[in-house]
Amino acid sequence: MIASKSSNINTKPLFILAPMDDVTDTVFRQVISACGKPDLCFSEFVNVDGLMSAGRKSLQRKLERFETEPPLVAHIWGLNPANFKKAARQLASGSLAQEIGLSTNYAGIDLNMGCPVRAVTKIGACSGLIKNRALAAEIIAAVKDGNRGRLPVSVKTRLGFGEIDPSWTEFILKQGVDMLSIHLRTVKEMSKVPAHFEELIRIKHQRDQFSPNTLLIANGDIGNIQQGQEIIKRYNIDGVMIGRGIFTDPFAFSSKTQWDDVGTSGRIGLFRKHLVLYKAWAENPDKGVKRLNKYAKIYLSGFDGAKQLREKLALVSKLDDMLTELDSFATGLPVM
Numbered sequence: 001m002i003a004s005k006s007s008n009i010n011t012k013p014l015f016i017l018a019p020m021d022d023v024t025d026t027v028f029r030q031v032i033s034a035c036g037k038p039d040l041c042f043s044e045f046v047n048v049d050g051l052m053s054a055g056r057k058s059l060q061r062k063l064e065r066f067e068t069e070p071p072l073v074a075h076i077w078g079l080n081p082a083n084f085k086k087a088a089r090q091l092a093s094g095s096l097a098q099e100i101g102l103s104t105n106y107a108g109i110d111l112n113m114g115c116p117v118r119a120v121t122k123i124g125a126c127s128g129l130i131k132n133r134a135l136a137a138e139i140i141a142a143v144k145d146g147n148r149g150r151l152p153v154s155v156k157t158r159l160g161f162g163e164i165d166p167s168w169t170e171f172i173l174k175q176g177v178d179m180l181s182i183h184l185r186t187v188k189e190m191s192k193v194p195a196h197f198e199e200l201i202r203i204k205h206q207r208d209q210f211s212p213n214t215l216l217i218a219n220g221d222i223g224n225i226q227q228g229q230e231i232i233k234r235y236n237i238d239g240v241m242i243g244r245g246i247f248t249d250p251f252a253f254s255s256k257t258q259w260d261d262v263g264t265s266g267r268i269g270l271f272r273k274h275l276v277l278y279k280a281w282a283e284n285p286d287k288g289v290k291r292l293n294k295y296a297k298i299y300l301s302g303f304d305g306a307k308q309l310r311e312k313l314a315l316v317s318k319l320d321d322m323l324t325e326l327d328s329f330a331t332g333l334p335v336m
């Protein structure tokens, strides 16, 4: 029997690592958690229709979790309510976690109703559901049916599609979800305008009126937990979700360390850690070199020679060569 960590969703206030597809995999989450541990993480988004197809095995990698990570919410999307129901049943019973080889079950099930990428909105999925409330309600009901109260069910969404639409958040709250994470922009705005924090006053009222037990989580432009604490206090909400803040400060979830205080060898050491963890996790580590180079900008910045080091790394094709390049740069550093 797999133990459920669902109680973590009730810790307040909650500091949550946002889902970022192709970025926040188990390896990056391990690195971030070692710098400062979020209360919860969301997985990358996993398509339920794919999960119920022959492609199931490859999608399962996105649902992997290492023991040192915080509890993980399975973040799912799709179009077919029947597949949502099946996925919810497998998540809630622990059978999917067992199939993947996890010792602990997921902390919750989150439904992606906020992704603005054209490829998904044009088929009516994710934020496309804002324009199709009948299907959105059917999906939530199907997940609840499959889940049968075993895991918390949440929705991550935006303020509206073309414009801020108060009736959308009211609608979601009336479905009785356990948590609502709201990215404080419309779909049309993508991430091009500042987050509309003032909307939290209205959404908090809606939450109190229509679904007082739903946890309200704010998301968008919150750089670290210190900023998050201010938002939580100002709007009296249950938590915040931080995404891109970890790109400029991997210690975004730490109350002690700031990235500015981490020197060159610390930055290189952290990237080295990421590469070593990836090497242990990936089936074919060398295939991941291009992907790993995307993280270089996060770790290898803010010191002399950072750009040149990144340029050298971009030319290698083997993961071990990346490690060698890092080590030879670190060897040349003055001993403090």
Ligand SMILES: Cc1cc2nc3c(=O)[nH]c(=O)nc-3n(C[C@H](O)[C@H](O)[C@H](O)COP(=O)(O)O)c2cc1C
Pocket: 018, 019, 020, 021, 022, 023, 044, 045, 112, 113, 114, 115, 156, 183, 219, 220, 221, 222, 241, 242, 243, 244, 245
């Ligand atoms: C590279 C990237 C991938 C993302 N993938 C997802 C996703 O799969 N699901 C989702 O709900 N949001 C996704 N988002 C949106 C973030 O979760 C978050 O809502 C958004 O970045 C705003 O928060 P921030 O300002 O703290 O980054 C993604 C964002 C980025 C930058």
